[in-house]
Amino acid sequence: MIKEKGLSYTQAREELINLLLHASTPLSYDNIKNSLSMDKATFYRNTALFEAAEIISSFESNDKKRYYFIEQNLHPHFICTNCNSIECLKEDIIYALDGYKIESITIKGLCPECQKEN
Amino acid sequence: MIKEKGLSYTQAREELINLLLHASTPLSYDNIKNSLSMDKATFYRNTALFEAAEIISSFESNDKKRYYFIEQNLHPHFICTNCNSIECLKEDIIYALDGYKIESITIKGLCPECQKEN
C-alpha cells in the first residue's frame, strides 16, 4: 500500500496505516496518541502525505480535531454536535456530482441519544 | 428572528444576522472581520448563541476555520480540499436518517476546476 505509491516504508508509517486499517471509525491524533510510538509532528506529516497519495481521507469534526480514515466503500459519517460522537452510516447514499471528485461526506446534527434528551 | 427566540436585540446581533442572511455561501470570521464592527469574542459568542437557538448552522472547513450560515432549505455544501472553495449544492438530496436530526451536510473533494489541473 505504502510502496505502491512510491513512498518509503518506515516503522512509523506501517504503524499508522495498521491503526487506521483496523479502526471501526475515523481517528484523531488525540484518540491514538497513547498507542503511537511516533511523535506528533511525524503523525501529522505522514497523514498529510497519505492524503496527498490518496491512501487515507479525513475530515474536521466539531471538536476542532481532524479525523483520519481508510475505507473501501465511500459512506457518510455522522457527527453529533452535542456529544461529538462519530458514526459510520452504512446505508448507501449515492452522490453523482458531475465534474466533482468526492472524498468524504459528513452529516452533522443530533444523534438519537442526544435528541431524546431534549 | 432574534426576538422570536427570546434573545435581546443588540446592534452586534443585527449586524451579524444581516451579513449571514445576505451571504451567498457560508462565512467565516476571517471572511467578514473587516465588515464587522464587533469584536472577535462577540462574534463567536453570538454565533454560539445563534446556533444554540437554531437560528444559524455551521461547519468546520478544511482550512481549520468555522463557517456559519442561515439557510431556508437544507442542502449540502461542497468544500474543495485543494482550493478550499465552498459551494452550495442546490440539487435536492433527501436524507432520511431515522432518529437523527440533520443540521448540515458537507461533501469534501475536488471541485471541477481543481480536478482538471490534475
Add this chain to the structure above:
DNA sequence: TTATTAAATGCGACTTAGTTGCATTTAATT
C-alpha cells in the same frame, strides 16, 4: 424620561490542535 440592573461587549491574556526549523537518525541504494 430617567434610574436601575442584568446582560452584552471590548480587550487582552490564554488555550490548544496543528506546523515548522533544525539537528539527528534511518531507509534505500551503491
Add this chain to the structure above:
DNA sequence: AATTAAATGCAACTAAGTCGCATTTAATAA
C-alpha cells in the same frame, strides 16, 4: 559497509477560538 537523501524527534511557534474582567448598553421599572 559506505553514502545520502529522506524521515524523525524535539522544542519553539502559529493562529482560530475561548475566557475573565472591566465597561457599556438594552430592557424594564419608576
